[in-house]
Every structure is written in structure tokens, then in C-alpha cells.
Amino acid sequence: MPRQQQTFRRALLAAALATAASAASAQQVNVICSVQADWCNMIATVYARTTGVKINLALKGSGEALAQLIAERDNPKTDVWFGGTGDPHLQAAEQNLTLEYKSPTLTQLYPWAQQQAQQSGYRTVGIYSGPLGFGYNTELLAKKKLPVPRSWADLLKPEYKGDIQVANPASSGTAYTMIATLVQLMGEDKAFEYLKGLHKNVSAYTRSGTAPIKAVARGETAVSISFVHDAPQEKMQGFPVETVTPSEGTGAEIGSMSIVKGARNLEQAKKFYEWALTPQAQAFGAASKQYQLPSNKATVVDPNVPDFKKIKLINYDYKTYGASAERRRLIARWEKEVNSLPR
Numbered sequence: 086m087p088r089q090q091q092t093f094r095r096a097l098l099a100a101a102l103a104t105a106a107s108a109a110s111a112q113q114v115n116v117i118c119s120v121q122a123d124w125c126n127m128i129a130t131v132y133a134r135t136t137g138v139k140i141n142l143a144l145k146g147s148g149e150a151l152a153q154l155i156a157e158r159d160n161p162k163t164d165v166w167f168g169g170t171g172d173p174h175l176q177a178a179e180q181n182l183t184l185e186y187k188s189p190t191l192t193q194l195y196p197w198a199q200q201q202a203q204q205s206g207y208r209t210v211g212i213y214s215g216p217l218g219f220g221y222n223t224e225l226l227a228k229k230k231l232p233v234p235r236s237w238a239d240l241l242k243p244e245y246k247g248d249i250q251v252a253n254p255a256s257s258g259t260a261y262t263m264i265a266t267l268v269q270l271m272g273e274d275k276a277f278e279y280l281k282g283l284h285k286n287v288s289a290y291t292r293s294g295t296a297p298i299k300a301v302a303r304g305e306t307a308v309s310i311s312f313v314h315d316a317p318q319e320k321m322q323g324f325p326v327e328t329v330t331p332s333e334g335t336g337a338e339i340g341s342m343s344i345v346k347g348a349r350n351l352e353q354a355k356k357f358y359e360w361a362l363t364p365q366a367q368a369f370g371a372a373s374k375q376y377q378l379p380s381n382k383a384t385v386v387d388p389n390v391p392d393f394k395k396i397k398l399i400n401y402d403y404k405t406y407g408a409s410a411e412r413r414r415l416i417a418r419w420e421k422e423v424n425s426l427p428r
Contacts, residue, residue: 113139114353115162117154119147119169120340124373128167131369132360138353146293147173147258154182154345161347164354167361170258171201171211174341175407178208183343186355190362190381198380201339204404209343212361213370213377215314216337216396217262218330220298225307225325234308236332237267241282248307249286250297253424254416258338259294263310264415265406266336269399280423287428302326312338317389318374330391336401337393340377 118125122144129140145153147169154163154177166174166183177183187207191199198211219234226233231248234240240249254260267276288306291297297309298316302324313328320326342361348354360366367379371387378390405411 112137112353113141114350114357115141115143115164115348116357117143117145117150117163117166119145119150119167120370121373121375124168124370124375127369127373128361128366132357136356136360138356140357146256148256151177155180158182161345161349163345164348164350165357166343166345168212168340168342170262171209171339171341171403172258172261172407172412174209174343175201175205175403176409176412177343178205179409182346183208184346184348184351186344186358188359188362190359193382194362194380195378195382197339201341201403204407209341210362211339211380212342212367213340213379214337214393215312215340215377216330216391216393216398217259217266217335218311218313218328218396220301220309220311220313220316220319220326220328222301222304222307223325223327225301225304229307231307233327233329235329237270237279238333240286240308240310241279243286245286245308247286247288249283249309250289250291250300250306251283251287251310252294252297253290253292254419256292257294259312260290260310261412261416262312262336262338264419266399266401268415269336269402269406270334277418277422280419281426284423284426285428290424298326312377313391314376314389317376321374328391330396332397334397334399336399339403 125142125144129142133139150166150169151173185207188210191202197214201209201211221233231244252260254264267279271279295315298311298319300306301309302319313330316326316328342358344354344358362381364381364384367381367384370377370379376387376389378393
């Protein structure tokens with residue numbers, strides 16, 4: 086065979102392989118998932134079965150996810166970031182790590198989800214919300230003859246000393262939401278005086294936001310400061326857990342979703358994003374025993390989801406308290422003025 090013909094055939098083969106590789110690439114989407122593992126895995130399995138598109142899943146907390154996007158800024162390996170507290174998503178938008186994308190589904194979402202999109206310049210969107218409150222172990226409170234705490238003020242009472250757990254705001258979106266809530270509720274200086282008082286009663290600052298409610302469930306502590314949607318799954322396992330939201334008012338997280346700027350599989354990323362905003366996809370939260378309020382108004386709401394109409398919610402300023410500089414400043418102040426104190 087003449088050399089010229091061999092060269093031509095090799096070029097054809099290379100082109101065919103490149104086309105096949107491109108087609109294979111088009112049938113996958115790389116997703117960082119920052120909700121519970123069962124929910125992530127259910128989404129990946131159902132999406133692959135119904136669309137034929139493979140989800141390459143990486144399970145990471147929202148802080149870790151943001152760190153990865155920053156590290157990969159010049160060569161993104163992620164297409165979509167699904168779930169996790171909204172503040173880091175707003176920070177990613179602020180740092181131009183995520184793509185502006187105005188979904189045609191926006192009008193079907195609750196106002197708080199649409200607002201999340203608007204405030205980020207349409208670089209993220211709300212996919213669920215969950216209020217902050219207290220978890221408590223009914224048996225442990227009865228054994229210790231402690232009342233159910235019903236207000237932020239109650240948590241400062243000396244009888245709760247050593248019986249409260251909350252996460253560390255440096256590693257947990259739940260705990261940062263607590264600080265931002267208290268600052269908005271009381272004013273910053275009063276909020277930090279409150280946090281110093283609370284510190285005396287805290288037995289441990291955990292790394293993750295869900296660890297305190299699990300400690301409550303297992304009788305390791307009497308009270309936790311937690312998102313109240315994290316309690317029902319513990320109760321379903323037979324643990325004596327109940328929740329309450331503070332009478333003075335409380336904040337709520339807006340779990341979010343973002344498309345990564347420079348996504349390698351952009352068209353598939355957009356298709357997954359749109360699917361994740363449908364009522365059918367949003368029902369997988371409750372199906373995997375996660376009980377946040379879904380953002381699509383047409384989603385059937387599980388009875389275990391907290392009734393937002395019965396909760397006194399503050400007008401939480403997500404834009405201000407989701408900004409990187411404000412988050413760093415408040416956490417640094419907490420480390421210096423609160424976490425450094427003896428207990």
C-alpha cells in the first residue's frame with residue numbers, strides 16, 4: 086500500500102476515533118453533589134436510566150466543593166454543582182466560577198429560589214430551603230429534668246451547660262447560617278455577646294452541620310442547633326428526636342445549584358440542570374429521606390417537610406451574608422472572640 090494511502094487511512098481512523106470520543110463525552114456530565122449520599126446516588130441512578138447519560142458523581146460538602154472549583158478555575162473538571170448551602174454558591178458566582186444561565190423554569194419556582202438566581206446574576210438557583218432550629222432528645226431532657234428550649238434566649242440558661250452541640254462555622258454552612266441569623270436578629274455586637282454566652286453551654290463544635298442532630302439522636306447531647314429537616318430521618322430510625330424553631334425568629338438555608346464556567350459538557354450540564362428543577366426530580370429529596378422544601382411549586386411536599394407557614398422567619402439577607410468577605414470577617418471574629426474562650 087502506498088505511503089500516501091496509509092497516511093490518509095490513519096487520518097480517517099484518527100478522525101473517527103475523535104468523533105467517537107466526542108460522542109461519548111456528550112453522553113456524560115460531571116456533578117459535584119453536596120446533599121446526602123443517598124439523594125446523590127438516587128439522582129445519578131435515575132438520570133442515567135431515563136436519559137442514557139452517565140453522571141460522574143463526586144460527593145463533597147459545600148465548603149470542599151467551592152475549594153475545588155477555585156483550584157480548578159483554569160481547567161474545570163466539573164460541569165454542575167448540585168446542592169449544599171447557598172452561601173458558597175453565591176461566593177462562586179461572585180468569583181466568576183459559575184456560568185450565567187437563566188432557566189426557562191424560573192417562573193415555576195418559589196420567590197425565594199428566584200431571588201437566589203437574581204442576586205447571583207443568574208449564576209445559581211435555589212433548589213430547596215430548610216429552616217434553622219433546635220433538635221432535642223426527649224428522653225434525655227426528661228431524665229435531666231430540663232425544659233424544651235423554645236427560644237434563642239433559652240439556650241443561654243445555665244441548666245444547659247455541656248448539653249448543647251453546634252457545628253464549627255469555619256467548616257459548616259449550618260453554623261455560619263446561625264451566626265448570620267443572630268447578627269441580623271440582634272445586631273452584630275449583641276449577637277457576639279450572645280455567642281460568647283452560648284459558648285459556655287456548648288460541649289463540642291463539630292465539623293459537619295448534621296453531626297449535632299445525630300449526637301442528639303444517640304443521646305450524646307441533649308440539644309443541637311441544626312436545620313430542622315435533618316431530624317425526621319433520625320426519628321424514623323426510632324430515636325427520640327423532636328425539633329422546635331426559636332420564637333424570636335430564625336433563618337433558613339437556600340440549597341442551590343450552579344453550572345460551572347468552562348464546563349466541558351455544557352449542553353449536558355444544561356439538560357441536567359433543567360431536569361433537576363422539575364417536580365419529578367425534586368421529589369427524590371423526600372424519597373431519600375431528606376425533608377427540605379423543594380423549590381418547584383408543583384412538587385408534592387412530603388408531610389415530614391417543615392411547615393414554613395408556622396415558622397417565624399427573618400428577612401434573611403442572602404446577598405450580604407453570602408459574600409466571601411463578609412463570611413470570612415464574621416468567622417474570623419467568631420474564632421477570635423468566641424472559640425478562643427475557655428468553657
